[in-house]
Amino acid sequence: MNIPDPVAVFRIEAAELFEQIESGLLDLTHRLNDKDQIDAVFRGLHTLKGSGAMFGFDALAAFTHHCETAFDRVRKGEKPATSELVAAVLAAQDHMRALVDRPTDDHGDIGEVLLARLQHAVEGDAPQPAAVQPIPVVAVAQTPKSGLNSWRIRFSLPVNSMVNGTNPLGLLDELRDLGEYKVLVNTSAIPSLDVLIPTDLHLSWDVTLTTDQPRSAIDDVFIFVLDDMQLDVETLTEVVEPVAAVQAPEPPPVATPVVAVAAPVQVPVAATPVAERETAVSNASDNRQAKAAENVRVPAERLDELMDRVGELVIAQSRLRQLASASMDIQLRSVSEEIERLSGELRDTMMVLRMVPVGSLFGRFRRLVHDLARETGKVIELVTEGETTEVDKTVIERLADPLVHLVRNSIDHGLETPEERRAAGKDEAGKVLLSARQAGGEVIITIKDDGRGINRDRVRAKAESSGLIQPGAVLSDQDLLQLIFAPGFSTAAQVTNLSGRGVGMDVVKKTVEALRGAIDVTSQAGEGSEVSLRIPLTLAIIDGLLVRVGTGRYVIPLSAVEECLELSLEEDLRSRGRSFISLRDSLVPFLRLRDLFQTGTKPDLHQKVVVISTGTERVGMVVDQIIGDHQTVIKSMSKLHHDVATFSGATILGDGSVALILDVAHLVAAGQQQEAQVRAAG
Amino acid sequence: MNEARQISETHRKVKMNWNEAEELEVLTFDLHGETFALEAILVQEILDLLPETIVPGAMPFVGSVINFRGKVIPLADIRLAFGMEAAETTIDSRIIVIELDLQGEPTLVGLRTDKVNEVTTLAKASSEAPPSVGMRWRPDYINCLVKRGGQFIILPNLQAIFSFRKEI
Numbered sequence: 001m002n003i004p005d006p007v008a009v010f011r012i013e014a015a016e017l018f019e020q021i022e023s024g025l026l027d028l029t030h031r032l033n034d035k036d037q038i039d040a041v042f043r044g045l046h047t048l049k050g051s052g053a054m055f056g057f058d059a060l061a062a063f064t065h066h067c068e069t070a071f072d073r074v075r076k077g078e079k080p081a082t083s084e085l086v087a088a089v090l091a092a093q094d095h096m097r098a099l100v101d102r103p104t105d106d107h108g109d110i111g112e113v114l115l116a117r118l119q120h121a122v123e124g125d126a127p128q129p130a131a132v133q134p135i136p137v138v139a140v141a142q143t144p145k146s147g148l149n150s151w152r153i154r155f156s157l158p159v160n161s162m163v164n165g166t167n168p169l170g171l172l173d174e175l176r177d178l179g180e181y182k183v184l185v186n187t188s189a190i191p192s193l194d195v196l197i198p199t200d201l202h203l204s205w206d207v208t209l210t211t212d213q214p215r216s217a218i219d220d221v222f223i224f225v226l227d228d229m230q231l232d233v234e235t236l237t238e239v240v241e242p243v244a245a246v247q248a249p250e251p252p253p254v255a256t257p258v259v260a261v262a263a264p265v266q267v268p269v270a271a272t273p274v275a276e277r278e279t280a281v282s283n284a285s286d287n288r289q290a291k292a293a294e295n296v297r298v299p300a301e302r303l304d305e306l307m308d309r310v311g312e313l314v315i316a317q318s319r320l321r322q323l324a325s326a327s328m329d330i331q332l333r334s335v336s337e338e339i340e341r342l343s344g345e346l347r348d349t350m351m352v353l354r355m356v357p358v359g360s361l362f363g364r365f366r367r368l369v370h371d372l373a374r375e376t377g378k379v380i381e382l383v384t385e386g387e388t389t390e391v392d393k394t395v396i397e398r399l400a401d402p403l404v405h406l407v408r409n410s411i412d413h414g415l416e417t418p419e420e421r422r423a424a425g426k427d428e429a430g431k432v433l434l435s436a437r438q439a440g441g442e443v444i445i446t447i448k449d450d451g452r453g454i455n456r457d458r459v460r461a462k463a464e465s466s467g468l469i470q471p472g473a474v475l476s477d478q479d480l481l482q483l484i485f486a487p488g489f490s491t492a493a494q495v496t497n498l499s500g501r502g503v504g505m506d507v508v509k510k511t512v513e514a515l516r517g518a519i520d521v522t523s524q525a526g527e528g529s530e531v532s533l534r535i536p537l538t539l540a541i542i543d544g545l546l547v548r549v550g551t552g553r554y555v556i557p558l559s560a561v562e563e564c565l566e567l568s569l570e571e572d573l574r575s576r577g578r579s580f581i582s583l584r585d586s587l588v589p590f591l592r593l594r595d596l597f598q599t600g601t602k603p604d605l606h607q608k609v610v611v612i613s614t615g616t617e618r619v620g621m622v623v624d625q626i627i628g629d630h631q632t633v634i635k636s637m638s639k640l641h642h643d644v645a646t647f648s649g650a651t652i653l654g655d656g657s658v659a660l661i662l663d664v665a666h667l668v669a670a671g672q673q674q675e676a677q678v679r680a681a682g
Numbered sequence: 683m684n685e686a687r688q689i690s691e692t693h694r695k696v697k698m699n700w701n702e703a704e705e706l707e708v709l710t711f712d713l714h715g716e717t718f719a720l721e722a723i724l725v726q727e728i729l730d731l732l733p734e735t736i737v738p739g740a741m742p743f744v745g746s747v748i749n750f751r752g753k754v755i756p757l758a759d760i761r762l763a764f765g766m767e768a769a770e771t772t773i774d775s776r777i778i779v780i781e782l783d784l785q786g787e788p789t790l791v792g793l794r795t796d797k798v799n800e801v802t803t804l805a806k807a808s809s810e811a812p813p814s815v816g817m818r819w820r821p822d823y824i825n826c827l828v829k830r831g832g833q834f835i836i837l838p839n840l841q842a843i844f845s846f847r848k849e850i
Binding site: 164236303308309311312315552596597598599606636637638639640641643644645646647650656657658660 | 736737755
């Protein structure tokens with residue numbers, strides 16, 4: 001067991017907290033008085049401060065403290081949440097990220113400037129109350145209430161909370177700071193010694209507190225554990241405020257073997273039959289356990305390792321099946337069938353493990369759009385759909401940059417300024433829709449805007465002037481629109497710092513094709529454009545067509561295969577010189593893989609042509625035999641073979657031997673090149 | 683020869699992991715009648731010959747791949763790096779799987795050998811740097827020669843061999 005670097009762990013945690021804070025802040029920009037979001041942001045900031053201090057990010061902790069203080073006051077209703085404050089904290093959050101990423105760098109006086117802005121947002125011009133105060137654990141409410149109240153507080157924490165770092169003693173200490181208190185511990189839930197796990201927490205507490213603080217001060221003590229715990233607060237004097245956070249009832253504090261405090265507590269509890277209570281409690285704890293088991297953080301490499309093992313198992317299993325089917329042993333056969341079923345299920349489960357919802361990707365765009373709206377002065381409404389659609393984690397990571405580019409493009413080129421929109425009779429707010437849905441083995445991600453649409457005439461003019469097409473060339477609408485993905489193409493008359501350097505769209509297309517996906521564009525002048533990315537669900541397994549060339553076996557990704565046909569003898573002879581076949585009246589260049597791979601074998605009598613395509617370009621591959629389709633677990637090739645561009649990877653066949661996977665994009669390019677050479681030769 | 687000397691002068695000397703007693707534990711194997719040795723710590727596994735898959739277009743020196751426990755790893759023939767002829771396989775032929783650091787990435791590579799001999803300990807005292815003249819092989823492909831029992835054991839410089847150039 002290797003222990004992960006605590007600082008790295010903190011960085012991961014911090015990244016999640018930033019996401020939580022940021023999404024809370026962005027929600028607040030729409031609904032300034034959303035109490036839940038204010039609490040969420042506050043909690044995020046508080047946790048960030050605490051963890052930061054724990055891992056030695058002192059500058060971060062000190063800086064975050066100020067933001068937290070500001071939000072604390074909003075939370076307590078002392079100050080209103082203003083959009084100015086939200087913007088200030090958003091900006092401050094970027095500085096926090098910098099402090100997490102580069103804690104030792106000199107960040108100059110950015111921090112002070114941000115804090116001054118924050119202070120201005122909170123106070124108007126009043127002086128900031130507190131200087132840098134190193135990390136108080138919980139902010140205690142400052143509004144004292146006259147008169148003493150007595151409270152009965154019963155609470156229990158989830159069984160695994162000690163593992164998560166919650167310290168019940170700390171909670172008790174904080175309660176004690178509020179006033180005079182008595183504690184009674186309930187040990188009835190402790191199991192017998194032989195099943196006791198020392199890190200589990202089975203205790204619950206019963207506190208009688210007499211304090212001059214309001215009810216909210218008690219809630220504050222528990223604010224960070226409130227989600228998972230059971231808390232029951234009752235007043236013993238007069239009713240002051242309604243009880244806010246009541247959950248399932250507590251186990252009865254009757255059978256208490258160890259009584260720490262002698263003074264009996266007067267409890268005004270409604271008498272409930274014990275049996276009923278117990279079921280309620282056990283249900284509640286079941287729920288809590290289910291909740292705790294929801295998420296496990298696993299490094300991606302371990303998943304990859306597991307995937308490898310499963311791949312091996314699938315291969316070993318297919319060998320077993322071959323043996324079993326040749327054998328007369330019924331028992332062997334039944335075991336083989338059972339293993340086949342199990343390994344198939346295991347593979348399916350494994351695939352699901354690698355899937356993450358697209359929502360995690362979409363979340364990043366809210367901030368991007370927020371910033372772009374400020375920069376461009378356009379009013380933008382971002383709508384996301386289908387966040388729960390799941391895609392392979394690797395795909396998500398690789399898609400992030402292309403999507404950023406496409407969204408920027410939509411906003412920068414597509415959407416008009418508010419004035420233009422008004423003039424065109426549209427809503428002032430431009431709409432950008434980001435949606436994801438699953439269709440068969442593909443995920444379709446769509447970026448749609450209701451802007452001015454793609455100007456075909458400008459695309460054509462630009463393509464002609466940059467020599468991408470012949471002047472006056474006849475192109476279908478789709479072909480014309482696809483030109484925007486050509487290298488070196490950019491329609492923006494003026495290059496902005498958002499997009500429009502013309503290096504982006506072709507990179508977008510390359511990335512998507514590297515993921516074995518495709519891009520479609522549709523656009524209506526004046527009504528907007530829509531770009532759809534079709535991406536396969538997973539990178540780890542593809543459907544392939546297994547072919548034989550000479551003695552070697554190769555896999556062609558089935559998604560690229562258009563059709564298979566036989567290369568007739570005449571056609572074969574006729575095409576010696578020019579390597580074209582006519583396919584329904586169009587000439588398709590083809591490559592003889594036997595020559596390309598220099599197999600040195602005699603061609604089979606009936607050679608086949610597999611026609612593959614990327615988008616509009618088609619190339620035929622002459623192979624000796626088509627063996628059939630094959631579920632292909634993709635293995636990458638080592639660096640020693642990175643210079644071999646013909647293959648994109650390798651896979652292991654049922655008999656344990658290795659087959660190479662053809663790189664379609666490369667072969668198509670090679671075929672087109674050959675065509676160009678032939679044309680040049682006349 | 684001139685060119686070879688130039689290379690030998692510029693190439694990075696790889697540090698050998700001699701221990702405090704100035705000894706090195708190695709696995710020795712035969713190639714084309716010569717005895718070679720690899721640091722034992724590099725060796726992952728010794729395999730019987732496996733079905734190979736030719737990679738068309740790859741350098742002949744790493745001309746094929748094998749399935750090593752579900753991983754696809756390159757199979758190298760360092761005979762070709764030393765200008766020896768490729769040989770027919772025999773009943774003694776084995777594949778040694780080693781882990782190499784290639785451009786910062788640990789990579790498993792299979793080495794084709796005629797015969798695997800033994801794990802043994804070599805003393806630094808009996809090692810010599812490769813002579814810059816009088817040798818058929820590129821000196822930068824050899825870390826050192828160790829004399830033992832009247833013959834030389836060659837410790838190849840795998841880093842140099844595998845930070846390959848196209849001409850191999």
